[in-house]
Amino acid sequence: MNKIEAREFKNFAYGHFTKISKALSSPKRFELLDYLAQGPKTVDRLAKETHMSVANTSQHLQALREARLVTSSKVKNHHYYELADNEVAELLQLTKRLAERQFPDMGEVRxxxxxxxxxxxxxxxxxxxxxxxxxxxxxxxxxxxxxxxxxxxxxxxxxxxxxxxxxxxxxxxxxxxxxxxxxxxxxxxxxxxxxxxxxxxxxxxxxxxxxxxxxxxxxxxxxxxxx
Amino acid sequence: MNKIEAREFKNFAYGHFTKISKALSSPKRFELLDYLAQGPKTVDRLAKETHMSVANTSQHLQALREARLVTSSKVKNHHYYELADNEVAELLQLTKRLAERQFPDMGEVRxxxxxxxxxxxxxxxxxxxxxxxxxxxxxxxxxxxxxxxxxxxxxxxxxxxxxxxxxxxxxxxxxxxxxxxxxxxxxxxxxxxxxxxxxxxxxxxxxxxxxxxxxxxxxxxxxxxxx
DNA sequence: CATCTATTCAAGTAATTATTTGAATAGATG
DNA sequence: CATCTATTCAAATAATTACTTGAATAGATG
Structure with a gap:
């Protein structure tokens, strides 16, 4: 097979996989997802819960939406964000479990x-x-x-x-x-x-x-x- | 509870979780892990398989080791890297599956x-x-x-x-x-x-x-x- | 012991990402 | 319709990350 074509295919595939992990790679976004795992919430409320500015929260949520980890919907002038798929919660959970296993002082928390x-x-x-x-x-x-x-x-x-x-x-x-x-x-x-x-x-x-x-x-x- | 203390605790926790996802967030590192899921390999071989320079490969592998996703061992003057835990392979798999579900043109590959x-x-x-x-x-x-x-x-x-x-x-x-x-x-x-x-x-x-x-x-x- | 091979290290540049600030928009409410 | 609330957008700065290059090291091998 043509090498250039093969490289493009890999870039395409790994590029997509890492859209997911890139979105998860910021502590703030991880925390947002953790809150969203409790149910749908507005930008405003998430900003208060995570102690971030509303603008910053909004931008992080947009990043999460682009990575297809959350979806948003409008009710009146409130925008509700929620997890896009139950597998997102599974991914959070698996990541936490792995961190607990691999970093001893993490495991101690539990x-x-x-x-x-x-x-x-x-x-x-x-x-x-x-x-x-x-x-x-x-x-x-x-x-x-x-x-x-x-x-x-x-x-x-x-x-x-x-x-x-x-x-x-x-x-x-x-x-x-x-x-x-x-x-x-x-x-x-x-x-x-x-x-x-x-x-x-x-x-x-x-x-x-x-x-x-x-x-x-x-x-x-x-x-x-x-x- | 003291707010500053609470924030420190969260930074500690989410900081650790995201060490994992940060490590996974680069397409090159994701690809390296994908190769390592096939079995232990040397730096040199991984560099060839991924078409990266040896120095760059080595640096990525060190990042993966710091995130505790891989371990390394020395046999003669070859350094073998391998996945640190079977859950790492599960994490790769779950991430791929989620990407396939959420990005339609990804799912089509299969x-x-x-x-x-x-x-x-x-x-x-x-x-x-x-x-x-x-x-x-x-x-x-x-x-x-x-x-x-x-x-x-x-x-x-x-x-x-x-x-x-x-x-x-x-x-x-x-x-x-x-x-x-x-x-x-x-x-x-x-x-x-x-x-x-x-x-x-x-x-x-x-x-x-x-x-x-x-x-x-x-x-x-x-x-x-x-x- | 000189050399070769495999790997890491250090420094520099390029590129990307995070956060803040202030303005813009869109829909409710008085 | 003026105002308020919730959210997004745009621009600027600060911080982090990726990749390259060339040198350094450590262990084999002739």
Missing amino acids: TLETTAGGSVPVMSSADALEEVASGRAILIDVRAEDEYASRHLTHAVSIPLAQLEEKLEHLPIGKKVIAYCRGAYCLYASDAVRFLRERGFEAYRLDEGPATSAISQELDTAGGKIL | TLETTAGGSVPVMSSADALEEVASGRAILIDVRAEDEYASRHLTHAVSIPLAQLEEKLEHLPIGKKVIAYCRGAYCLYASDAVRFLRERGFEAYRLDEGPATSAISQELDTAGGKIL
């Missing part, structure tokens, strides 16, 4: 129960499933309500972190409380656990979020209620 | 049987499995011998492309010939198919290589012989 703000007791999904099923524990989702609505773990109850204090009285005394948020690298659940422990609850954070894992799929996406 | 140098008949792995099992076809691996040795499909026979002409007489007359190489984006199998068709064989290229897919795992890695 296993040694350390997070920013001090360490917090962690419970594995397998244990949590058992505790919740047996009625010894309740599972709370401390993300925003719409994220809970878009997808959550079975039997989880929605208590956004900001409302935890006011809803404290609704929590059953004597039961363990297992909190989760977006995943192991989101800090809301840790904040919730510290808050609850200061008030005498036996609280744990779940080692993952609703976007991941075989066990999460057993916990699943239905059930639960908004407290 | 389904419309077009490749550089003119289109060539393609056979799916499922069909190939059946044809080979029933004895109506033979499966040939046209990659280098050491790549075949490192991992190949069951019942495949090794005939490196360069030796195809001299080994033509060993091919059974009247049987279909199904050729494969590194995967859908490698052109050796297409070259082999065109060569064989010009000489009267009913030849097809397999739609994937040994690094991928559920069906490949049925075809598997053992069996076969070097012709």
